[in-house]
Amino acid sequence: MDLYFGIMAVGGLMTLMGIVLTWNLSRLVEKFRVGKGKLSWLILLGGLITAMGFMPLILSEGGHLVVWALIIGPVLIGYVLSESGLVRATLEMLLQVSLAVFSLVFMGGDYLATAEVFSAISIILLMNAVASYVHCPSNISRISRAAAWLFTLFVLLNARRHGTAYIPILYLLSQLLWLYALVKLHLVAKDKFNKTGQESL
Numbered sequence: 001m002d003l004y005f006g007i008m009a010v011g012g013l014m015t016l017m018g019i020v021l022t023w024n025l026s027r028l029v030e031k032f033r034v035g036k037g038k039l040s041w042l043i044l045l046g047g048l049i050t051a052m053g054f055m056p057l058i059l060s061e062g063g064h065l066v067v068w069a070l071i072i073g074p075v076l077i078g079y080v081l082s083e084s085g086l087v088r089a090t091l092e093m094l095l096q097v098s099l100a101v102f103s104l105v106f107m108g109g110d111y112l113a114t115a116e117v118f119s120a121i122s123i124i125l126l127m128n129a130v131a132s133y134v135h136c137p138s139n140i141s142r143i144s145r146a147a148a149w150l151f152t153l154f155v156l157l158n159a160r161r162h163g164t165a166y167i168p169i170l171y172l173l174s175q176l177l178w179l180y181a182l183v184k185l186h187l188v189a190k191d192k193f194n195k196t197g198q199e200s201l
Contacts, residue, residue, distance in 0.1 A: 007168035014175035015123065019047030021182040022126050026080075028189050042080045046122065049073030071115055074122030081129055092145070093128045096152040097121050103159035113159070120155045124148055127174075130181050137188060140181050147177035 023044040049072060100120045107113035127148035131141045151174035157167045 003165040004163050004168060007165070007172060011168055011171040011175055014172070014179060016048070018123075018175060018178050018182060019126065020044070021179065021186065022129065023047060025130075025182065025186060025189060028186075042076050043126075046073045046076030046080065047126070049076070071118045074118040074125075077122040077125060081125055090128070090132070093124065093148070096124050096128075096148055099152050100124060100155045103156050106156075106159040117155070120151070123151060127151065127178055130178070130185060133185065136185060140184050140188070143177050143184075144181040147174045147181065150174035150177065 023041075026043050027041075100117055103120075104114060104117055107117075127144050130136065131144035131148070133141075136144075150170050154167060154170035154174060157164075157170065161167060
């Protein structure tokens with residue numbers, strides 16, 4: 001169990017890094033394309049709240065305040081992605097979200113588990129946001145989509161066999177792929193914006 005929580009803690013930090021990178025990417029795109037105020041800051045706020053769902057020390061405290069935070073964070077992220085048009089609803093993404101919701105079957109209706117699923121859904125949305133940027137190179141898009149599927153698989157298996165040490169390895173792999181895609185997409189974005197000053201992702 002200690003190994004499980006150790007891996008989850010590392011994954012939680014990687015998730016936080018991914019959220020910050022996604023926020024910065026959204027900020028760049030917002031500056032040149034979206035023109036909707038400061039919606040990107042809501043991604044950061046929602047992401048920071050959501051990241052608590054993957055921090056074992058915070059989750060161990062439990063409590064209704066944590067649960068509500070884990071629900072509000074993903075709602076903020078979903079709202080921003082919907083309003084900004086930075087993510088498109090696809091059948092693939094809807095299937096991933098459906099599988100994450102289905103994982104509740106294995107959790108026995110625990111209120112904290114329900115909040116964790118909300119957090120997982122928001123990460124799936126953020127991963128798909130990277131994959132669906134309009135001018136995202138196909139290789140980066142494929143990597144981010146693979147990350148989303150690995151993460152979805154982790155959510156399902158973790159719900160079924162919670163506490164099994166090897167399952168969070170899928171979580172780490174998904175975060176590594178997501179971070180790699182984000183770093184590569186940052187380079188693409190900066191190159192495009194430096195060349196045109198107006199071109200968007």
